[in-house]
Amino acid sequence: MPAWLRLVSAPQDKASGKLWDGALEAQHAFGDLDGQRPAFLAVHDAVDDGIAYRAELSVCVDASVLSDDPILRHEAQLPDSWWNDLAGKLEKASAVDTGRVAVRQRYMGWAIPEFVGIPAPAVSCWNTAHADVHWANLTQPLRLLDWEGWGQAPEGFDAATLYAYSLLQPDTAARVRIAFPVLGSPAGLAAEATVCAQLLQTVGRGDNLVLEDRLRDWSEELSRRRP
Structure with a gap:
């Protein structure tokens, strides 16, 4: 059976934490998410000369990714069923209980004022x-x-x-808002401001420059929505 092998390594004293254990912990938490997350087949750890190694074998995905770049460079032509599946799977994942943290309140309290120019909005709900x-x-x-x-x-x-x-593809961006009505709502303001701040921070480092103008526009929209 075709499979995907992922190999990672780190100094033995640093082979732990969120990113090191994330894929394995995701397997325990989500399984294959109704077939829409590549399930693990095996995991093997080894240490040699102070270096830790992890080999993760998972189900091979035979479909191509929708973009070679995280940024969408062309409008996405996807059926409504795809959008419904995505929204449903993310909603299912959001209900999983975990102590893992992807976004820290302390970061929000610093980054949102720094890059978006508004106080960090209150978070009405945290989920996975x-x-x-x-x-x-x-x-x-x-x-x-x-x-x-x-x-x-x-x-x-x-x-x-x-x-x-x-953001470079207005029709797809509008479709994302339809699929996820939390966007544009008071409940979604904290998440939107956080993501906008994160990407504007990367722009300041010289990355994602093609998004800068759109992110500035989004930042202004978020400022107008601030309570």
């Missing part, structure tokens, strides 16, 4: 997020890839992330 939902982690038929960073985040965080990476 994939925390890296962009176009290079999605396929058609739907599979959700790369679960290393999952954990608790403000409600709507995954939707806001996908929206941010869709």
Whole structure:
């Protein structure tokens, strides 16, 4: 049976924590998410000369990702059933109980004023997020890839992330808002402001520059929505 082998390594004293254990913990928490998350087949750990190694064998995904880049460079032509599946699977994942943290309140309290220019909005609900939902982690038929960073985040965080990476394609960005009505709502403001701040921070480092103008526009919209 075709399978995907992922190999990671780190100094033995650093081979732990959210990203190191994320994929394995995702398997325990979500399983294959009704066939739309590549399930693990085996995991093997080894240590040699102070270096820890982990080999993760998972089901091979035969569908291509929707983009080679997290940023969508062309309008996504996807059926309503795909959008419904995505929303349903993220909602199911959001109900999983976990102590893992994807977004920290302390970060929000610093980054949102710094990059969006508003006080960090109150979070009305924290739930479990994939925390890296962009176009290079999605396929058609739907599979959700790369679960290393999952954990608790403000409600709507995954939707806001996908929206941010869709900003160059207005029709797709509008479709994201339809699929995830939390966007644009008071409940979604904290997540949207967090994602906007995160990406504007990357712009300041010289990354995602193509999104800068759209992110500035989004930031202004969020400022207008501030209570």
